[in-house]
Amino acid sequence: MRRKITLKDIARELEVSISTVSKALKNSEEIGRDTKEKVQAFAKLYNYKPNNIAISLKNKHTRNIGVVIPDIVHHFFTTVFRGIEKYANSRGYNVIVCVSDDSFNKEVINMEMLANGSIDGFILSLAAETLDKGDFNHLKQIREQGIPLVCFDRTTTEVDCDRVIINDTDISFEVVKKLIGDNRRKIGLVTNVGFGDVSDKRERGYKNALEENGLPFDENLVLRLAYHDVEEEVIAEFFKSREVDAVLCVNEIFAIHCLGIVQNLGYSVPDDIAFVGFSDGILSKFSRPTLTSVAQHGDQMGQIAAEILIEKIEAELEENEIETYRTEIIQATLIERGSTRN
Amino acid sequence: MRRKITLKDIARELEVSISTVSKALKNSEEIGRDTKEKVQAFAKLYNYKPNNIAISLKNKHTRNIGVVIPDIVHHFFTTVFRGIEKYANSRGYNVIVCVSDDSFNKEVINMEMLANGSIDGFILSLAAETLDKGDFNHLKQIREQGIPLVCFDRTTTEVDCDRVIINDTDISFEVVKKLIGDNRRKIGLVTNVGFGDVSDKRERGYKNALEENGLPFDENLVLRLAYHDVEEEVIAEFFKSREVDAVLCVNEIFAIHCLGIVQNLGYSVPDDIAFVGFSDGILSKFSRPTLTSVAQHGDQMGQIAAEILIEKIEAELEENEIETYRTEIIQATLIERGSTRN
């Protein structure tokens, strides 16, 4: 088995110094033509490739970015990830992924692990538990070490970092306004407990739209579910007793669950009840009826997060650190499908 | 901004040598009690953590594994990835993901990139284009460099490496046998063009089951689709003219597409046509009717792939290289749901 060849090997074979080899391979003006050609030919013949680790140690940066997300088996996060990976790759960066599993401890441990030299910066969506706890010391520490950090979707304002989010309040407002325009009057909201300001904002948009259109907000029309175990009976009970004629669900999985349940209860969608979900994943496109959904443009979020991060990383390398933080707001869009067609 | 502290910093502050600090932190017997306590206390106070890159360079291994997959926005691959990440993490390894996008070039470039010291081993599912081309030189090179490689799902036998696959032929056979047992007689197959031996094996199982039960194989009952653009009219035409009473689809997306189309054509599922898909993703659970599907146990595949890889990596470190290659076969299972209930 042919081990990887190093500068030292080439130097030994060609009876020149390591420095000469290094320079020759970079086409340095310092080295004579003959020597350069000899070294380059030899390197090519033996397929020399510099060792990334050695270069990282020398340069004090790795061209790796760390991505920490709550869940990878989740359409939204994977699209964001795809956006990150694609852009990062085009810029010569690799991506190390860690899954926090919505656990505070895993998030902390993974980030500490990576922060010890493995990555040049982080892209992060916070674990549910971290949001609940409200403990962001691990992020603050990372920032203190001068490691750039971009948060997306599930973020916090308690840490100095860049952010990429969608216009949750506005789009939620727009959706509900549209439902009202479609002559829906008893509009329900299916949301989750926790998850910080994402859900809060969507709820605020919902309330604002009701208010602005003279409809009363009724807590009875709000169903609050635990994300990780959806209770069918609770949902069925809600729809049997509330007589809503439209529902906004803050995520796709809630929407699809509810859709199935109300259909089993004998309601017709969209005639009896209109449905709108968030995050426009694969389920929305293939459910029956197809689901009207708010596209969060995960690819775009990922790309922008990566752009911002790499910009910070490279500014830091140039020693002109950027001390201001951006919050980029992606415009979500409503994709209308069968579940709201009148 | 407090930069990371190094051994050198501690040594300077405490007026001892770097070696002493290093040994003290590893609780070496060589160092006296007082010195150890002093060093450890200081290190703790300043939150010293060794630099991963420096350790990697010294040890010649990184505790990173490279995962190269065709697509990340794909339920099966994400479940495999989750299995890998979970196990790898529990063993103190990190995971670098590269997406080949089913492109040969991207696969080659990404792997060459990572092979230069960034990772200790690869877990790979081949790009469609690579399978088409039949060019596996990049994998052979990686093996020649002594880098361990585990392939899963889309694999090749032309490279000396470990493999994790499912019992495609058998499970396909079982499924068709079951359909025949359910009194289905005109059983169609929806498969794709390309994708190497995965599709081939599933087709073989299908044929074997027909043959063994005295049913004729009819090429007219086989619909071959391009994975990346599914043509609705072709599918509709197929179902209008063929009068199949059951269909086996080699992946979930084909199944869901076809399911929708036949329902629009006025057929009832499962009464007129029974449907079975592969890979039991999220769509299967939420379609109407729910889809009977072959579970490929992605988590398990990922975990086993990671187990095998890490075993190889660590054996290599101990200098007792393992020169034999395993092919681990995961037993797929059929999850029966609405699309086949009689």
Add this chain to the structure above:
DNA sequence: AAAAATTACGAAAACGGTTTCGTGTTAATA
């Protein structure tokens, strides 16, 4: 022909660790 400038290369330090080996001090043994 002497001085200055250019060319072509090598030595060595640096990145941040680990590890082997050598050595001065003290304690135990003959």
Add this chain to the structure above:
DNA sequence: TATTAACACGAAACCGTTTTCGTAATTTTT
């Protein structure tokens, strides 16, 4: 008291690069 052993630590090599600086040998300039 002389010899040996144990203890506690430091120097230095090493991992594979990059880069600064020094310097012979040659060429150019005066």
